[in-house]
Amino acid sequence: MKTLALIVPCFNEADVLAMFYEETSKVIDSLRDRYQTELVFVDDGSRDDTLRIIKDLASRNSAVKFISFSRNFGKEAAMLAGMEYAVKADYIGILDADLQHSPELIPEMLHFVDEEGYDVAAANREDREGESKLKSFLSESFYKVINRVSETKITESAQDFRIMKKNVVKAIISMPESIRFSKGIFSWVGFNVKWIGHTNRERAAGETKWSLTKLAKYAVDGILGFTTSPLRLSFIFAFLSAFIGAVAFIYGVIRNIINPLYAGFIPFILTGMFFIGFLLLLSIGIIGEYLARVYTESKDRPKYIVAQTNTQVVYSFSEDE
Numbered sequence: 001m002k003t004l005a006l007i008v009p010c011f012n013e014a015d016v017l018a019m020f021y022e023e024t025s026k027v028i029d030s031l032r033d034r035y036q037t038e039l040v041f042v043d044d045g046s047r048d049d050t051l052r053i054i055k056d057l058a059s060r061n062s063a064v065k066f067i068s069f070s071r072n073f074g075k076e077a078a079m080l081a082g083m084e085y086a087v088k089a090d091y092i093g094i095l096d097a098d099l100q101h102s103p104e105l106i107p108e109m110l111h112f113v114d115e116e117g118y119d120v121a122a123a124n125r126e127d128r129e130g131e132s133k134l135k136s137f138l139s140e141s142f143y144k145v146i147n148r149v150s151e152t153k154i155t156e157s158a159q160d161f162r163i164m165k166k167n168v169v170k171a172i173i174s175m176p177e178s179i180r181f182s183k184g185i186f187s188w189v190g191f192n193v194k195w196i197g198h199t200n201r202e203r204a205a206g207e208t209k210w211s212l213t214k215l216a217k218y219a220v221d222g223i224l225g226f227t228t229s230p231l232r233l234s235f236i237f238a239f240l241s242a243f244i245g246a247v248a249f250i251y252g253v254i255r256n257i258i259n260p261l262y263a264g265f266i267p268f269i270l271t272g273m274f275f276i277g278f279l280l281l282l283s284i285g286i287i288g289e290y291l292a293r294v295y296t297e298s299k300d301r302p303k304y305i306v307a308q309t310n311t312q313v314v315y316s317f318s319e320d321e
């Protein structure tokens, strides 16, 4: 029998856990003949009754596992802990505790990874129902920016809700960076992804754990983690400065030709200033280029990820290892 582990990051989800457990258990039961399933709750430093409820579930059902953090480390850390634990399973899934990610989709996801040869089946949100206008606008803008500046393409509607084969999870946890942006990492590791349309439901109970400041930090982590192009802005400013200096110079020359009586030197002072600006910004840009390399190297990501091979290579995440 194949094994499935479902990771559920939870932060102050006491209001919704009973409902979540009931709905998810139905799905797990329906898969009982083919998959042995573990439900892995990661309590991300909840301050409410979340941990007590999870422990209670675990005492009644040995297929319930939990990992409880010493404080709130964020959903990224919770997903990572879950994956590091669950990588022993054949299939590993991630879903939110608030039932916005319908557990009923799991059998379909499993079908694609188990029978159709996909490595990942992931939910693709079809609309942004149950989300404020401001939040929708901000996240749309964020994806526009990140997809412009980063080489790693991130689908706007892509969700964390997914089921992955073991080898994909091995690849994901082999990325050692500590400031993690999973949406980028999921896309960076590649593999064959089946997108499944999914309409987000309203949160079953409780409220969103993502404040605007948390989301802003998340957006910055995403952009800084997947591109070094902001470091290149200095070059643009440098050439802008050089251009303004040149315009001032040409203006000064023409003015002095047309009107030698009132020959002025101010445009040339401006030229000098902007030329110095150009040199300074150029130097900063060069430092930025080195810094970008140091940054990229320091992340120590795998240089490549092998999906299949019939021989042994350094980074092998093939299933039959």
Ligand code: UDP
Pocket (backbone or CB within 6 Å): 008, 009, 010, 011, 012, 013, 044, 072, 073, 074, 075, 078, 095, 096, 097, 098, 100, 207, 208, 209, 210
């Ligand atoms: N979550 C977490 N740690 C956090 C914030 C959220 O583990 O610091 C969990 C949360 O319990 C939920 C999931 O991540 O299971 C998604 O959070 P939420 O539903 O609040 O986000 P939204 O759906 O509003 O984007």
Ligand code: MG
Pocket (backbone or CB within 6 Å): 096, 098, 100, 203, 208
């Ligand atoms: Mg939610």
